Amino acid sequence: MTYIFIIFGATFGLIAVPLGFFIGLQVSPVLANILLFPFISASWLLDVPLGEMSSLLRISLTVLSAVVWAGLFGFVGSLLKKKPS
Numbered sequence: 001m002t003y004i005f006i007i008f009g010a011t012f013g014l015i016a017v018p019l020g021f022f023i024g025l026q027v028s029p030v031l032a033n034i035l036l037f038p039f040i041s042a043s044w045l046l047d048v049p050l051g052e053m054s055s056l057l058r059i060s061l062t063v064l065s066a067v068v069w070a071g072l073f074g075f076v077g078s079l080l081k082k083k084p085s
Contacts, residue, residue, distance in 0.1 A: 002077045009073025013038075013066030038065040 016035040024032025033040060039061050043050050048057070 002074055005077025006070045006074040009070035010066045012073065013069030014062065016069060017062050017065055036065075038068045 017039065020032045020035030020039075023035065039050060042057075042061050042064070043053070046057075053061070
């Protein structure tokens with residue numbers, strides 16, 4: 001059951017990056033900050049603005065985003081109880 005949450009979390013992490021940039025520019029900066037928190041955290045730690053990141057760094061942060069979101073979804077999935085059969 002937890003594996004399903006991890007797969008959905010990894011997929012969400014890959015989709016959250018372009019979605020976060022679009023939402024941040026068009027709709028809600030607060031929601032974009034939530035979706036892009038791995039990017040924003042790395043930008044703050046490395047002292048590199050989002051616009052000046054190299055392509056390799058952006059790709060690696062996208063993979064990191066998928067791992068972080070998979071971990072969060074997996075954690076939530078492990079907290080949910082299974083129905084007794």
